[in-house]
Amino acid sequence: MPAPKNAFKARLQAGLPQIGLWLNMAEPLPAEIAGHAGFDWLVIDGEHGPNDLRSIMAQLQALSSSSSEAVVRPPMGETWMIKQLLDIGARTLLVPMVDSAEQAKALVDAVRYPPEGKRGVGAAVARASAFNAIADYTDTAADEICLLVQAETMAAIDDIERIAEVEGVDGIFIGPADLSADMGFRGQIGAPQVQDVIENAIRRIVAAGKPAGILTFDEDLNRRYLDLGATFVAVGADVALYSSALKTLVGRYGRGSGGAGPASY
Numbered sequence: 001m002p003a004p005k006n007a008f009k010a011r012l013q014a015g016l017p018q019i020g021l022w023l024n025m026a027e028p029l030p031a032e033i034a035g036h037a038g039f040d041w042l043v044i045d046g047e048h049g050p051n052d053l054r055s056i057m058a059q060l061q062a063l064s065s066s067s068s069e070a071v072v073r074p075p076m077g078e079t080w081m082i083k084q085l086l087d088i089g090a091r092t093l094l095v096p097m098v099d100s101a102e103q104a105k106a107l108v109d110a111v112r113y114p115p116e117g118k119r120g121v122g123a124a125v126a127r128a129s130a131f132n133a134i135a136d137y138t139d140t141a142a143d144e145i146c147l148l149v150q151a152e153t154m155a156a157i158d159d160i161e162r163i164a165e166v167e168g169v170d171g172i173f174i175g176p177a178d179l180s181a182d183m184g185f186r187g188q189i190g191a192p193q194v195q196d197v198i199e200n201a202i203r204r205i206v207a208a209g210k211p212a213g214i215l216t217f218d219e220d221l222n223r224r225y226l227d228l229g230a231t232f233v234a235v236g237a238d239v240a241l242y243s244s245a246l247k248t249l250v251g252r253y254g255r256g257s258g259g260a261g262p263a264s265y
Contacts, residue, residue: 001133006091008041008069009146012171012211017226020071022215022237024049028062030238035066041232043071046085047096057088057127071148077103079110083119086111087126091145094173098149101162107149108168112142146170148213148232152178157201164208171211171232174201189216202228 011018018040023031026049034042044051044059051059056072063070072090074081077098085093093111098104109117121138123129129137147168151157152175163172176189176198185191198214205212206229213232214225222235250256 001130001135003134003137003140003144006069006144006146007067008071008092009144009170011040012146012231015211015231017230018232020215020232020234022234022239023059024237024239025242026051026055026059028058030242031059032062032066034238035063035068037068039068041069041071041092041234042066043073043094043234045073047073047075053084053088056085056090060089060127069146071146077107077110079106079118082107082110086119086141086145087122087128089127091128091141092148093146094148094150096150096175097152097178098163099151099153099155100159101166104149104163104166104169107147108166111145111147112168113138116142148173150175151201153182154179154197157197160201160204161208164205164210169210171213172205173213173215173232174198176214176216190218190221195221198225199228202230206230 008018020041020043021034021039022043022045023034024045031042042063044056046056060070069092071092071094072085073094073096074085077095082093095107111117111119113119113121123137124132148171149163149169150173151160160172163169180186180189180191180194183194183197185194188194202212202225211231212229214230215234216222217236217240222233225233247256
C-alpha cells in the first residue's frame with residue numbers, strides 16, 4: 001500500500017493559491033460538511049477550539065473522503081504533542097507562536113524521525129501508517145508532512161527571513177489577531193500600522209521563497225493578500241459562519257439579540 005501524497009503541500013510548492021476555512025466546532029459532522037464544500041484546506045483548531053486528541057482524530061476520519069487537506073493546529077509546538085498528532089494521521093501542521101528560527105528548527109526536528117529528527121518511532125501501531133499497511137512509512141513520511149509555522153509577534157516578524165531559511169519549514173502564516181495585539185492595536189487588524197507590517201511580512205516571506213498564509217474574515221483584505229502573493233489564505237470560520245447564518249434567519253422573523261420579537265408571523 002503506497003503512502004498517500006500530500007497534494008496541498010505540492011500545490012503550495014507550485015505557488016498555487018489555496019483557500020481555507022477554520023474548523024472550531026470540534027465535531028466530525030460539521031468538518032465533513034465543510035470538506036465537501038470545496039475548500040482547499042481546513043484547519044482543525046486545537047489552540048482556540050475545544051479539541052482534544054480524540055476529537056481531532058474523529059475529524060481527520062470525517063475528512064478522509066474529502067479532497068480538502070486537513071491542517072491540524074496544536075495548542076503549542078510541543079514535541080510530545082506533535083508526535084501524537086502525526087501518529088493519529090495529521091500530515092499538515094500549523095504551529096502557533098513561532099518567534100524565531102531556533103523554534104522553527106526544533107519543530108522540524110519534531111516532525112522527522114531519527115537520525116534526521118526526534119519524532120518517536122511508533123508507526124507500526126499508528127493510524128498514520130494505516131496500522132503498518134504502509135510498509136515504508138517511516139522512510140517516506142517526511143516527504144509528505146507539511147509544516148506551517150505562525151508568525152504572530154513582532155519578534156517573529158523581525159526574524160522572518162531566518163525563519164524562512166529553515167529547511168523543512170513549508171510555509172509561514174501571519175496571525176493577524178495576535179500580531180495586532182502585540183503591536184498595541186488589539187482588535188484592530190485593519191489599522192494602517194498593522195496592515196503595513198502584514199503586507200511587508202508577506203512580501204518578505206514570498207521574496208525568501210516560502211509560501212505565505214493568513215486568515216481574516218474580510219474579503220477585501222484576503223483578496224489584497226492574494227494579490228501580494230500569499231498562497232494559503234483562510235477566509236472564514238465555521239463557528240462565525242454558523243452564527244451569522246442563524247442570526248440572519250431568525251432576524252427575518254423579527255427575532256434575535258435575545259428578544260422575543262413580535263408575537264405574530
